[in-house]
Amino acid sequence: MIVSNPQIAGLENLPGTYVFDLRICNKRLSFNRFFWNMIRLEAREAFWADEESAMAAAGLTEAEKQLVRNRDWLGIVQAGVNFFVLEKWARVVKKTNLEVYAIMRGESFEDFLKTREVPDAR
Numbered sequence: 001m002i003v004s005n006p007q008i009a010g011l012e013n014l015p016g017t018y019v020f021d022l023r024i025c026n027k028r029l030s031f032n033r034f035f036w037n038m039i040r041l042e043a044r045e046a047f048w049a050d051e052e053s054a055m056a057a058a059g060l061t062e063a064e065k066q067l068v069r070n071r072d073w074l075g076i077v078q079a080g081v082n083f084f085v086l087e088k089w090a091r092v093v094k095k096t097n098l099e100v101y102a103i104m105r106g107e108s109f110e111d112f113l114k115t116r117e118v119p120d121a122r
Contacts, residue, residue: 028080034058034068035081038088047092074104 025032034055037043047054055065067075071093077083090100098121102112113121 024080025082030059031061031064031076031079032081032085034060034064035085035089038092044092071103073100077104 037058038047043054046057051068052065055068060068064079066072067079073086076086086100087097090097095103098112099109102109105112107115
């Protein structure tokens with residue numbers, strides 16, 4: 001792998017690490033914008049009314065649409081979506097950050113909470 005940024009050299013060897021840099025951002029711009037736009041009421045309403053049409057209007061690829069349909073949180077991050085924009089969509093589909101973290105770890109929400117210093121937090 002050719003790495004042009006020495007700050008990320010070797011990150012591919014760290015399991016669970018997914019680089020989000022300018023190259024990934026540009027490559028996945030429409031996918032990231034789809035989630036970012038969830039800050040707008042019109043985008044949320046369009047998604048709630050017809051997910052397929054909302055994804056098509058955003059120009060998502062079939063692979064990206066499948067990740068959204070499956071609510072594949074980790075797959076979406078691995079595909080190059082910045083978690084901070086993904087959080088916008090989490091609220092649209094009624095998920096908290098903690099629930100998303102649990103899903104990404106492959107754990108139930110209850111089991112995930114047991115790993116926290118404040119296991120009763122919601």
